[in-house]
Amino acid sequence: MNTAVRLNYSHPPARPDDLPDFSRIAIPEAGKYDVPPLDLKADASRHYAEGLIRIMDSESRAVGPWAERIEDVNPDQLRLGLRDMLRMRTVDKRLLNAQRQGKTSFYMQGIGEEAIGCGFQRQLQRGDMNFPTYRQQSLLVAADYPLENLMGQIYCNHADPIQGRQLPNMHSARDFGYFTISGNLGTQFVQSVGWAMACALRKCGKIAAGWIGDGATATNDFHSGMLSASVYQPPVILNVVNNQWAISTYTAVASGAGKTYATRALGYGIPALRVDGNDYLAVLAVSRWAIERARSGFGPVLIEWFTYRVAAHSTSDDPSAYRPKDEAKAWPLGDPIERLKSYLIRHGDWSEERHVQAEAEILEEVIQIQKAVEAQGTFVNPKPFSPSAFFRGVYADLPEHLRRQRQEMGY
Amino acid sequence: MPTMTMIEALRDAMDVMLGKDPNVIIFGEDVGYFGGVFRCTSGLQAKYGEERVFDTPINESAIVGLAVGMAAQGMKPCVEIQFADYVYPAYDQITQEAARIRHRSNEQFTCPLVIRMPTGGGIFGGQTHSQSPEALFTHVAGLKVVIPSTPYDAKGLLISAIEDPDPIVFLEPKRLYNGPFYGNHSGSSVGWSSHPAGNVPEGHYSIEIGKAVVRRPGTDITILAYGTMVFVAEAAVRATEIDAEIIDLRSLLPLDLEAIEASVRKTGRCLVVHEATRTSGFGAEVIAEIQQTCFWHLKAPILRVTGWDTPYPLAQEWDYFPSPERIARAITKTMEEA
Numbered sequence A: 001m002n003t004a005v006r007l008n009y010s011h012p013p014a015r016p017d018d019l020p021d022f023s024r025i026a027i028p029e030a031g032k033y034d035v036p037p038l039d040l041k042a043d044a045s046r047h048y049a050e051g052l053i054r055i056m057d058s059e060s061r062a063v064g065p066w067a068e069r070i071e072d073v074n075p076d077q078l079r080l081g082l083r084d085m086l087r088m089r090t091v092d093k094r095l096l097n098a099q100r101q102g103k104t105s106f107y108m109q110g111i112g113e114e115a116i117g118c119g120f121q122r123q124l125q126r127g128d129m130n131f132p133t134y135r136q137q138s139l140l141v142a143a144d145y146p147l148e149n150l151m152g153q154i155y156c157n158h159a160d161p162i163q164g165r166q167l168p169n170m171h172s173a174r175d176f177g178y179f180t181i182s183g184n185l186g187t188q189f190v191q192s193v194g195w196a197m198a199c200a201l202r203k204c205g206k207i208a209a210g211w212i213g214d215g216a217t218a219t220n221d222f223h224s225g226m227l228s229a230s231v232y233q234p235p236v237i238l239n240v241v242n243n244q245w246a247i248s249t250y251t252a253v254a255s256g257a258g259k260t261y262a263t264r265a266l267g268y269g270i271p272a273l274r275v276d277g278n279d280y281l282a283v284l285a286v287s288r289w290a291i292e293r294a295r296s297g298f299g300p301v302l303i304e305w306f307t308y309r310v311a312a313h314s315t316s317d318d319p320s321a322y323r324p325k326d327e328a329k330a331w332p333l334g335d336p337i338e339r340l341k342s343y344l345i346r347h348g349d350w351s352e353e354r355h356v357q358a359e360a361e362i363l364e365e366v367i368q369i370q371k372a373v374e375a376q377g378t379f380v381n382p383k384p385f386s387p388s389a390f391f392r393g394v395y396a397d398l399p400e401h402l403r404r405q406r407q408e409m410g411y
Numbered sequence B: 001m002p003t004m005t006m007i008e009a010l011r012d013a014m015d016v017m018l019g020k021d022p023n024v025i026i027f028g029e030d031v032g033y034f035g036g037v038f039r040c041t042s043g044l045q046a047k048y049g050e051e052r053v054f055d056t057p058i059n060e061s062a063i064v065g066l067a068v069g070m071a072a073q074g075m076k077p078c079v080e081i082q083f084a085d086y087v088y089p090a091y092d093q094i095t096q097e098a099a100r101i102r103h104r105s106n107e108q109f110t111c112p113l114v115i116r117m118p119t120g121g122g123i124f125g126g127q128t129h130s131q132s133p134e135a136l137f138t139h140v141a142g143l144k145v146v147i148p149s150t151p152y153d154a155k156g157l158l159i160s161a162i163e164d165p166d167p168i169v170f171l172e173p174k175r176l177y178n179g180p181f182y183g184n185h186s187g188s189s190v191g192w193s194s195h196p197a198g199n200v201p202e203g204h205y206s207i208e209i210g211k212a213v214v215r216r217p218g219t220d221i222t223i224l225a226y227g228t229m230v231f232v233a234e235a236a237v238r239a240t241e242i243d244a245e246i247i248d249l250r251s252l253l254p255l256d257l258e259a260i261e262a263s264v265r266k267t268g269r270c271l272v273v274h275e276a277t278r279t280s281g282f283g284a285e286v287i288a289e290i291q292q293t294c295f296w297h298l299k300a301p302i303l304r305v306t307g308w309d310t311p312y313p314l315a316q317e318w319d320y321f322p323s324p325e326r327i328a329r330a331i332t333k334t335m336e337e338a
């Protein structure tokens, strides 16, 4: 009997009755990494892929070469970033409540991950296209997508630009650089590469950004996407949002014995960076670098955004069943809003009073919009679409068999 | 008018469209430099350059996934899956992505792409080079499914497919690539050059997707077939004294119900033939539609002749796909009903 051969099963360091334990996570000091040239090659990117790029230190100072690269970012832009994140969080809280009140079927929050989408989006140009997951609403908010539309989609009401055809959070907003979301994880990672290839072939100067969660890196199309990007070298940024959890499954089940998600790209010859996703300044700096690199024709790059999913996976999930209740509070990289707020305050560009005031203003704005949107229908106050609506747009033209079926339904 | 094989007609269609529309792009395994394992894209890369016609890794999900992204961006990809048997890794991209993007985005994004794939058996390809997966695609809202049986149709339908605003699964009966196949054991191949449908006009022409065609007019019984089985059915009819009407469906989704219903009302008898396995096959769909609309016109139960519900057997493929004899027996049986 050979007892040396055993399978490995990955477990998180702490379960509900344990104390949160993040001791496994190595956190390099802020400012440690230099800024690589735009034509960075995979081989030369290993230490970025294994490390963690951070700008803000524990004293709320911006330090190191990456900080220098965004010295031109002025306080107004940072206050805008703070506002984006506050709006996102307010929307999340309000809509979570609306779900609890039965006004919508389902909701998914991005609490704790706001800096990633908000910071990245502000560096993009019109015509660039994100292929997001359901947890990147922050990309929409920072694109100044009308909250009416965003909320209408959640309520599946007449303010919903896609007429109630999709699960809440699965938006579609072409003019805001937001590709129509699939519920099938991973499939869109490779589509983003195709879009970027089309941008290159049509010489339109635009780029694409693929987005995927750490859990979904296990899907085939994560690898299909990286291989395709490696072969054709299109202007695509491949983003992995590592928020430690895939519903109840700990991130190590997807990563296996791999070192970081970023290092996966190296085997494909794609350079990669790993970034503190809760550091708004680091997000800005690295996004800007990656976008400039893609636009300059240096090919794909992968970024692992290291963060933590603070809220439940969705309104159908109860994280207290699988992780310590206060694990989020122990997350060593802090909260992105608190960190940017402290940074701004330290530099005299913000204050506790202004913050309280801003929160109140945003809450008021969101409530007003929410009221107006809810008037157009919710689960408890339904104002349904005509069922004939879902027969439209299946094909460019209504085929005969669908016309017959619509008639059969009585419309 | 030049005579062409179906391979040449398909290549000609792609040639015409590459020349006409700069957004048309062709890719797949081996399709670039080499011109594909069936040589369907031969010479196109040399003529249009690598940016228009290129090779991909052996990753069907990527072939279609990339095409979805490109199509949504505004290109018109026409991709090749080397054999229909290898489409399954791309099934997700085709059925849940390409098919739905228009609908789920309320037409903000669309997905005009063509996925070509050689289908069907009869070339000693064994289990993994002989499958007929059409029913897996006709079950999917948002797709169109096309299958030509002649060089003339192949070119016109492929041009229409590339110009179509919706995603299309384009099945190419590989047994017909080089000539019509009458389902006899002799193995002697007949070329398209002696067949009227081998005459293919030069330049651009199109055939409307969703329209069937009457291959042989008749009054006694309607035989519905597509792809290779059109020719096997013709051979079967020649062996009987029956005046059968053979309809080549050409487009399975959308299906030309009007043409089918008109014919069945006229003949009062119907036989459906396909090479794919029987259970839940496309024949079941056609028969269900006919019995709903033509039941009172029917003089006999509708029969179907199909491949058997087994994996495709290499050494016994002649016993697997419908033969003229099996079809003839079914015709006779239908005719014997009062």
Ligand SMILES: Cc1ncc(C[n+]2csc(CCOP(=O)(O)OP(=O)(O)O)c2C)c(N)n1
Pocket: A133, A135, A183, A184, A185, A186, A212, A213, A214, A215, A216, A217, A219, A243, A245, A246, A247, A309, A313
């Ligand atoms: C192909 C596929 N399998 C399973 C699911 C169900 N599912 C939805 S979200 C999810 C977890 C995803 O985790 P991760 O990728 O880490 O993203 P996160 O939710 O943490 O942002 C699963 C398994 C799905 N949507 N698609």
